[in-house]
Amino acid sequence: xxxxxxxxxxxxxxxxxxxxxxxxxxxxxxxxxxxxxxxxxxxxxxxxxxxxxxxxxxxxxxxxxxxxxxxxxxxxxxxxxxxxxxxxxxxxxxxxxxxxxxxxxxxxxxxxxxxxxxxxxxxxxxxxxxxxxxxxxxxxxxxxxxxxxxxxxxxxxxxxxxxxxxxxxxxxxxxxxxxxxxxxxxxxx
Numbered sequence: 001x002x003x004x005x006x007x008x009x010x011x012x013x014x015x016x017x018x019x020x021x022x023x024x025x026x027x028x029x030x031x032x033x034x035x036x037x038x039x040x041x042x043x044x045x046x047x048x049x050x051x052x053x054x055x056x057x058x059x060x061x062x063x064x065x066x067x068x069x070x071x072x073x074x075x076x077x078x079x080x081x082x083x084x085x086x087x088x089x090x091x092x093x094x095x096x097x098x099x100x101x102x103x104x105x106x107x108x109x110x111x112x113x114x115x116x117x118x119x120x121x122x123x124x125x126x127x128x129x130x131x132x133x134x135x136x137x138x139x140x141x142x143x144x145x146x147x148x149x150x151x152x153x154x155x156x157x158x159x160x161x162x163x164x165x166x167x168x169x170x171x172x173x174x175x176x177x178x179x180x181x182x183x184x185x186x187x188x189x
Contacts, residue, residue, distance in 0.1 A: 056115075057178060063112050064174040067124065070101070070108035071170065074131050075162050077101035081138045082155050091142060102135060116177070123173035127166045134158040 077098040084094040109128050113121065137155045140146045 059115055060174075061178055063108070063115050064120070064178070067105075067108040067112050068167075068171060068174070070105040071127060071131065071167055074098075074101040074105040074135075075159065075167065078131070078134050078138060078155075079159055081142065082152060082159065085138070085141055086152060095142060098135070098138070102132075105131065120170075120173045120177050123170045127162070127170045130158065130162055130166055134162070 077094070077100075080094045081091070081098045084090045105128075109124060112124055116124065134155055137146075137150045137158070140150050141152065141155065
């Protein structure tokens with residue numbers, strides 16, 4: 001081989017090495033960029049999932065608070081109706097308040113049905129049924145259309161049970177869904 005051919009061959013190999021090096025460097029940069037974009041996409045997906053969980057918990061908290069407030073108001077109105085029946089005075093005013101409290105509870109319960117998980121729905125369904133059953137007893141007593149098992153004592157027992165067990169169990173199911181501690185246990189009850 002003469003010097004010119006050798007020179008061209010060495011130059012060609014050097015140029016080819018330089019080009020291959022550039023291609024390999026570019027491939028590595030593309031691979032690194034792809035990995036970085038994948039990590040960024042995973043981070044965004046995780047961030048969106050966390051934001052969704054946060055938003056869901058916030059909606060649940062608002063709906064649960066509204067239902068708890070409405071259920072307590074409904075139960076207080078049932079209690080007031082029972083007392084008014086016992087006294088024989090103010091029944092018309094307490095009946096009006098009872099109807100309003102019942103309507104507010106129905107609205108809150110309907111909203112809960114759209115967002116709550118089954119465990120909370122089951123507890124709310126039970127409380128709703130018991131509240132409405134007690135309402136039926138009191139309305140029949142108010143209207144003088146009571147059934148054989150309707151009495152102020154039966155209504156009082158239902159009200160007492162709702163205050164002591166029904167509402168606390170509903171609140172506990174809500175706390176569990178929100179991952180909140182049971183405040184009864186925290187207070188040593």
